Amino acid sequence: xxxxxxxxxxxxxxxxxxxxxxxxxxxxxxxxxxxxxxxxxxxxxxxxxxxxxxxxxxxxxxxxxxxxxxxxxxxxxxxxxxxxxxxxxxxxxxxxxxxxxxxxxxxxxxxxxxxxxxxxxxxxxxxxxxxxxxxxxxxxxxxxxxxxxxxxxxxxxxxxxxxxxxxxxxxxxxxxxxxxxxxxxxxxxxxxxxxxxxxxxxxxxxxxxxxxxxxxxxxxxxxxxxxxxxxxxxxxxxxxxxxxxxxxxxxxxxxxxxxxxxxxxxxxxxxxxxxxxxxxxxxxxxxxxxxxxxxxxxxxxxxxxxxxxxxxxxxxxxxxxxxxxxxxxxxxxxxxxxxxxxxxxxxxxxxxxxxxxxxxxxxxxxxxxxxxxxxxxxxxxxxxxxxxxxxxxxxxxxxxxxxxxxxxxxxxxxxxxxxxxxxxxxxxxxxxxxxxxxxxxxxxxxxxxxxxxxxxxxxxxxxxxxxxxxxxxxxxxxxxxxxxxxxxxxxxxxxxxxxxxxxxxxxxxxxxxxxxxxxxxxxxxxxxxxxxxxxxxxxxxxxxxxxxxxxxxxxxxxxxxxxxxxxxxxxxxxxxxxxxxxxxxxxxxxxxxxxxxxxxxxxxxxxxxxxxxxxxxxxxxxxxxxxxxxxxxxxxxxxxxxxxxxxxxx
Amino acid sequence: xxxxxxxxxxxxxxxxxxxxxxxxxxxxxxxxxxxxxxxxxxxxxxxxxxxxxxxxxxxxxxxxxxxxxxxxxxxxxxxxxxxxxxxxxxxxxxxxxxxxxxxxxxxxxxxxxxxxxxxxxxxxxxxxxxxxxxxxxxxxxxxxxxxxxxxxxxxxxxxxxxxxxxxxxxxxxxxxxxxxxxxxxxxxxxxxxxxxxxxxxxxxxxxxxxxxxxxxxxxxxxxxxxxxxxxxxxxxxxxxxxxxxxxxxxxxxxxxxxxxxxxxxxxxxxxxxxxxxxxxxxxxxxxxxxxxxxxxxxxxxxxxxxxxxxxxxxxxxxxxxxx
Numbered sequence: 001x002x003x004x005x006x007x008x009x010x011x012x013x014x015x016x017x018x019x020x021x022x023x024x025x026x027x028x029x030x031x032x033x034x035x036x037x038x039x040x041x042x043x044x045x046x047x048x049x050x051x052x053x054x055x056x057x058x059x060x061x062x063x064x065x066x067x068x069x070x071x072x073x074x075x076x077x078x079x080x081x082x083x084x085x086x087x088x089x090x091x092x093x094x095x096x097x098x099x100x101x102x103x104x105x106x107x108x109x110x111x112x113x114x115x116x117x118x119x120x121x122x123x124x125x126x127x128x129x130x131x132x133x134x135x136x137x138x139x140x141x142x143x144x145x146x147x148x149x150x151x152x153x154x155x156x157x158x159x160x161x162x163x164x165x166x167x168x169x170x171x172x173x174x175x176x177x178x179x180x181x182x183x184x185x186x187x188x189x190x191x192x193x194x195x196x197x198x199x200x201x202x203x204x205x206x207x208x209x210x211x212x213x214x215x216x217x218x219x220x221x222x223x224x225x226x227x228x229x230x231x232x233x234x235x236x237x238x239x240x241x242x243x244x245x246x247x248x249x250x251x252x253x254x255x256x257x258x259x260x261x262x263x264x265x266x267x268x269x270x271x272x273x274x275x276x277x278x279x280x281x282x283x284x285x286x287x288x289x290x291x292x293x294x295x296x297x298x299x300x301x302x303x304x305x306x307x308x309x310x311x312x313x314x315x316x317x318x319x320x321x322x323x324x325x326x327x328x329x330x331x332x333x334x335x336x337x338x339x340x341x342x343x344x345x346x347x348x349x350x351x352x353x354x355x356x357x358x359x360x361x362x363x364x365x366x367x368x369x370x371x372x373x374x375x376x377x378x379x380x381x382x383x384x385x386x387x388x389x390x391x392x393x394x395x396x397x398x399x400x401x402x403x404x405x406x407x408x409x410x411x412x413x414x415x416x417x418x419x420x421x422x423x424x425x426x427x428x429x430x431x432x433x434x435x436x437x438x439x440x441x442x443x444x445x446x447x448x449x450x451x452x453x454x455x456x457x458x459x460x461x462x463x464x465x466x467x468x469x470x471x472x473x474x475x476x477x478x479x480x481x482x483x484x485x486x487x488x489x490x491x492x493x494x495x496x497x498x499x500x501x502x503x504x505x506x507x508x509x510x511x512x513x514x515x516x517x518x519x520x521x522x523x524x525x526x527x528x529x530x531x532x533x534x535x536x537x538x539x540x541x542x543x544x545x546x547x548x549x550x551x552x553x554x555x556x557x558x559x560x561x562x563x564x565x566x567x568x569x570x571x572x573x574x575x576x577x578x579x580x581x582x583x584x585x586x587x588x589x590x591x592x593x594x595x596x597x598x599x600x601x602x603x604x605x606x607x608x609x610x611x612x613x614x615x616x617x618x619x620x621x622x623x624x625x626x627x628x629x630x631x632x633x634x635x636x637x638x639x640x641x642x643x644x645x646x647x648x649x650x
Numbered sequence: 651x652x653x654x655x656x657x658x659x660x661x662x663x664x665x666x667x668x669x670x671x672x673x674x675x676x677x678x679x680x681x682x683x684x685x686x687x688x689x690x691x692x693x694x695x696x697x698x699x700x701x702x703x704x705x706x707x708x709x710x711x712x713x714x715x716x717x718x719x720x721x722x723x724x725x726x727x728x729x730x731x732x733x734x735x736x737x738x739x740x741x742x743x744x745x746x747x748x749x750x751x752x753x754x755x756x757x758x759x760x761x762x763x764x765x766x767x768x769x770x771x772x773x774x775x776x777x778x779x780x781x782x783x784x785x786x787x788x789x790x791x792x793x794x795x796x797x798x799x800x801x802x803x804x805x806x807x808x809x810x811x812x813x814x815x816x817x818x819x820x821x822x823x824x825x826x827x828x829x830x831x832x833x834x835x836x837x838x839x840x841x842x843x844x845x846x847x848x849x850x851x852x853x854x855x856x857x858x859x860x861x862x863x864x865x866x867x868x869x870x871x872x873x874x875x876x877x878x879x880x881x882x883x884x885x886x887x888x889x890x891x892x893x894x895x896x897x898x899x900x901x902x903x904x905x906x907x908x909x910x911x912x913x914x915x916x917x918x919x920x921x922x923x924x925x926x927x928x929x930x931x932x933x934x935x936x937x938x939x940x941x942x943x944x945x946x947x948x949x950x951x952x953x954x955x956x957x958x959x960x961x962x963x964x965x966x967x968x969x970x971x972x973x
Binding site for chain 1: 653664671697704724730731751850924929930932934936940950956958
């Protein structure tokens with residue numbers, strides 16, 4: 001029980017909660033019950049049906065409404081006299097600046113993505129407000145405490161990288177179902193229904209491999225008078241049949257791999273399109289385009305059923321047909337959305353047909369949707385436990401009880417008898433570019449790389465800045481903001497297209513650039529080193545940043561990517577996902593010209609929002625945990641965490 | 651999938667989507683056919699109720715005839731703060747109304763009466779029985795009643811005092827399949843009853859057994875000897891509790907340092923609850939009941955102990971059965 005002193009600290013505290021989702025609902029409830037009386041809560045999301053199994057402050061009737069606002073109303077019913085201030089907004093909005101953050105005693109995160117977490121971390125550092133960070137996936141969860149100068153910041157340790165798949169794995173040599181999903185979603189779906197001007201790595205082999213690419217461009221376009229059935233079959237035969245035949249010609253590829261089997265509609269389906277008696281007419285009278293479903297018109301009901309190749313082929317053709325008949329207006333601008341039934345049906349069937357071709361096990365629609373939509377597994381119990389732990393840490397932070405701060409893991413399988421495992425936090429990483437002032441080093445070809453490459457690949461992608469300002473000495477090279485003069489806007493735009501060494505204030509080897517994000521109040525120095533050549537495969541950015549904690553690749557586990565049972569504490573304790581966002585596809589690099597040959601070497605990366613622990617280095621079961629019985633019951637992890645030694649908070 | 655006949659409805663699939671991705675359709679189906687009984691609606695049990703109603707059990711039966719008081723509601727988020735609503739109604743009735751609203755697919759009802767008076771047959775209709783805020787005697791007897799039934803009725807008792815919490819689990823003879831890497835291993839566990847478990851001699855337990863376990867037994871014993879109502883203790887009782895500790899430790903041949911004074915002192919102050927700990931214990935309890943019903947996951951055997959002071963959530967196996 002909280003002591004009198006503790007209670008009065010709690011009563012007087014002003015806390016900011018970021019996120020009113022799975023963790024947020026539990027957290028707001030527990031804070032209110034625990035005696036907190038001034039709570040501000042930011043969440044940009046609205047309520048969805050799939051939230052209702054755990055976000056218990058919401059009901060069916062609230063679907064579509066602001067999470068932050070509904071959560072407030074629900075909590076006021078049992079604690080009417082406390083003050084809850086909701087913001088239906090993005091935490092990255094300019095109103096939530098350093099001054100805004102400064103009014104709080106502690107910030108509590110229940111977020112679902114790396115980007116927002118980094119942003120909040122920086123604002124907390126800049127405003128000197130302690131941060132309690134959290135995350136859950138299925139039965140796993142964790143809570144960490146970040147207090148400037150006392151414990152490491154959220155970015156002191158590497159974050160797991162989004163899963164990336166080499167383009168050739170996706171386009172030519174898939175070996176897992178997820179590869180087929182990525183192909184179906186990001187290549188085929190995008191090619192057929194998305195923006196035609198977007199780069200796309202889909203193999204566009206024309207009917208004659210040696211013919212001009214002019215012909216190839218047309219393969220996916222429906223001809224003016226082409227029958228829709230005809231068109232569907234043509235696409236099917238092209239991507240599952242012809243393209244595979246072409247790929248098979250490259251014998252080198254298949255020496256150590258199983259050869260795929262080309263699939264043609266004539267082999268899989270009866271020669272003439274089967275008339276779906278009556279169903280067609282029914283479908284055509286449906287008014288609402290969002291309710292269009294190939295499953296419905298084919299009489300397939302259960303999304304848990306595994307479809308045969310024949311059924312997948314039927315769904316594929318039906319879905320494609322329905323897009324053209326019912327949703328033609330959207331074609332050319334569609335992006336994959338996990339809540340778009342027809343899109344999920346199309347992607348599931350296309351992925352399955354491709355899987356069948358490559359001898360990869362097929363999956364049902366429910367599973368395929370989970371993989372394609374990067375849907376995070378979530379249960380109420382873990383969120384409730386994590387929220388309880390967040391409040392415990394928040395209370396210690398308010399008491400400034402530094403010695404008692406803990407990072408706590410919620411495990412699925414006990415480790416040393418523990419299901420909830422507290423670990424002492426680390427001291428700040430002295431070489432962290434976010435919370436220390438360690439300069440970064442960038443190797444780059446200053447005669448070839450443009451300022452734009454630097455801004456996109458380093459400042460935005462790696463340093464996570466959204467409103468950057470770049471200076472060379474006192475000369476401003478680039479700046480983003482609403483209050484710029486027209487001249488400045490023109491100048492900066494012109495600078496973006498200049499190579500570094502030709503900027504008004506030339507950037508060459510030895511230059512020190514200052515990169516700053518005014519909103520995050522984050523400033524770092526980048527030492528520029530000129531380098532002529534980069535390895536296309538290993539250094540696809542054409543530049544190498546060091547001193548920056550790179551993302552850790554986490555795709556080591558052999559288990560299937562979306563299998564919840566594949567998570568266990570000995571791998572990583574996954575952080576937070578919590579909500580349901582899209583897989584984000586980053587097509588990193590445009591074509592690079594080498595030796596006169598045009599070659600694409602981009603990576604398709606699936607940036608899972610379900611990102612993983614910031615503390616992957618010290619997974620309890622991997623490290624030696626010693627229990628010092630004589631002192632107190634503190635668990636210390638004694639493992640090789642990193643090359644640079646980390647110190648525990650004393 | 652789809653072995654067990656009935657399919658989930660479209661509504662169930664939509665609402666339970668995220669958790670089906672955790673435990674699968676079969677587990678969800680089993681959950682929706684399960685019947686749970688709870689008695690003693692303080693903060694931890696309220697948390698538990700929320701968790702399993704959200705998870706989608708078939709039915710939940712609530713037992714607690716007490717009229718609401720401010721103290722009883724210290725960690726309750728189900729009962730609205732409005733005297734016009736609460737007047738004259740029992741805790742179970744008020745919680746029932748609110749829980750029904752959480753998930754219309756779960757049938758929530760109230761069972762009036764004194765927990766101790768329910769006979770063996772009464773418990774027959776349940777798959778899991780969870781009790782709290784009752785005497786040691788009632789705990790033992792309800793547990794014994796559950797064990798008399800021909801089909802397995804799992805039994806749980808839970809207590810939170812100050813910033814500490816304890817869960818006891820009795821799954822009787824329980825077998826489940828454990829997934830290790832690619833293999834599936836059939837596991838069998840034998841659980842002792844609450845009475846058998848707490849009778850296990852202390853000196854036979856490993857030296858590192860949680861101090862909280864022993865301390866809870868001392869307080870439990872103190873309430874029995876003093877004829878106290880459950881949780882009716884205060885810091886003033888400390889001298890007598892320390893005397894009792896000495897006697898128990900001597901009889902059980904363990905060192906008194908296994909049961910530290912400050913811990914006992916905290917446990918005695920039990921009137922008001924500590925909501926973060928209720929959330930943690932209620933979450934773990936919810937997870938355990940879901941595991942046992944669904945047959946998915948390794949159930950804990952047989953005590954779970956949490957102390958916010960050190961932040962550890964520990965599983966202790968207190969049973970003679972294997973030795």
